[in-house]
Amino acid sequence: MxxxxxxxxxxxxxxxxxxxxxxxxxxxSVNINPLGAPEAVKHNWGKWLEAIYDYPDPTFAELKQTIAAKEGIEESCLLPGNGASELITLIARYLQGKKVLIIHPAFSEYEAACRSENCTIFHHVLYPPEWELDETSLERKLGLVDAVFFCHPNNPTGIQYDRPTVEWLIDTCQKKEVLLILDEAFYDFADRPVTFIDKASQSPFLLVLRSLTKMYSIAGLRLGYLAGTPEVLSQIHKRQAHWSINAIALKAGKTCLDDRxxxxxxxxxxxxxxxxxxxxxxxxxxxxxxxxxxxxxxxxxxxxxxxxxxxxxxxxxxxxxxxxxxxxxxxxxxxxxxxxxxxxxxxxxxxxxxxxxx
Ligand SMILES: Cc1ncc(COP(=O)(O)O)c(C=O)c1O
The missing domain is CATH 3.90.1150.10 (Aspartate Aminotransferase, domain 1)
Structure with a gap:
């Protein structure tokens, strides 16, 4: 079956x-905001029709400006994508043939995308009821790989680990020169959110992934972004299709991010x-x-x-x-x-x- x-x-x-x-x-079974999309998205929908007649801006300039202002990071440290899923696919292309560790349980697309790029997959499994990280065994495995995916807060457990735990992972990856992909697709649902996006622009060994499809209930529209250093992001961007984000998603993204x-x-x-x-x-x-x-x-x-x-x-x-x-x-x-x-x-x-x- x-x-x-x-x-x-x-x-x-x-x-x-x-x-x-x-x-x-x-x-x-689907983890989308039960309050739906922001009112402004519904209100402006008709007005956005005219955007479909022309090609969208392939540099995503306006959306990048909005994200940069919200996160307090440089526009050059951001890469928007057609949902976080597209960015996972692009990261996997960038990691083609490399050794990749996945901290489980996790979103299944990390492994699927990396396998299709002939990466060798290593696993580090966390167990219930606390799903603790087990730093000793994890550190040993980090010595064997080029990159590691960590979903934080975690899908499917919903656990948000404390700051020192994630900081330990970021620092260990930095020391071992392992690229950490920290997936923060759900960080904004926590009443006390923990994020490391400010660190991503400072280290070539950290990428922070965000999705707009969950909080703003726009899964059918598709929108996400990645934060990292300009050098790493330009390597990933090279693998992205031109006009990858449609014109309506670009407009809706800006509207969503403005709605605190x-x-x-x-x-x-x-x-x-x-x-x-x-x-x-x-x-x-x-x-x-x-x-x-x-x-x-x-x-x-x-x-x-x-x-x-x-x-x-x-x-x-x-x-x-x-x-x-x-x-x-x-x-x-x-x-x-x-x-x-x-x-x-x-x-x-x-x-x-x-x-x-x-
Ligand atoms: C942890 C996690 N990351 C990324 C994604 C992909 O999100 P998007 O809809 O932005 O492609 C999902 C989708 O369910 C997810 O659960």
Missing amino acids: QLPSHGSNPQHLYKALEINPPEELVDF QHVLLTRDYIKRERDRLFAYFREIGFQHSPSAINFYLIRDPSSRNQQELFSFLLRKGLVLRHTYNFPGIEGEWLRVAIKKEAENSLLMEVLSEWKREN
Whole structure:
């Protein structure tokens, strides 16, 4: 049985598991802001039509200016891309044939992109319930490779490690001359965000990756950016298609980044709902990962097999993300996005029903 390797598009999951999808589905498998896109994106949508008649600016100048001002870094230290995914593909091209370490569990595209560029893949797996870094063993592995991917905050656990832990990794990579790709796709959902973007412009051994598709709910539009030194970024940029970002995404990106209120409202909302959900899980005896962001892992420790819970929820129209393709987790947990209040309440109700029946 081949399950889809990503969340979203639940029809493929139902087909693979041969379960008839109920009429109404709630998709908890995709980690997108439940508050939706900023109002200004919806408001300006019609006005942006005229942008499609011409080629977009291939230097992404206006968007770069906006990001540089927001992050307080030089424009030359930024490379926008068609979603963080495009930038992962370009980084993999840049690393062609090299030795690459992946700290797991992690977004599966690091490995897929690096494999397609004939990189040799090494693994460093973190284990539940704390998913600690294990610095001694990690340091030894860093001596063997050219680059390392670390997803922080982590997908799928949602864990945000403390600053000294990530600083240790940055410093060790610098000393060992290993390129660290720090994926901060979800950093802005934390109520106390931890970011290292300011360090990326200072070291040829650090790249910080960001996505706009999650916080601003524009996954269909595609937008992300990379921060690093101008020298490393120009090597990566060489591998990017001309006009890689479409004209509407360029306009929407600027509008999104200008909307600070949207981020603050989202953080408040996510924290409130996360606290409510975690209190409920404690009450019914479910385990959850110590997530600081907009998704988390859960498992029912009284059930030997989370697959049964997964299928039970699918039959009720609640689509969670399986974890079979996350090394170290392999189906033992389920990943859940924080959605709208009523949808989170529905999940709690259906989990209570599961508990009554099992
Ligand atoms: C950790 C992580 N990084 C990057 C991406 C890619 O994001 P984008 O939609 O910007 O391509 C994802 C998408 O799910 C992700 O989970």
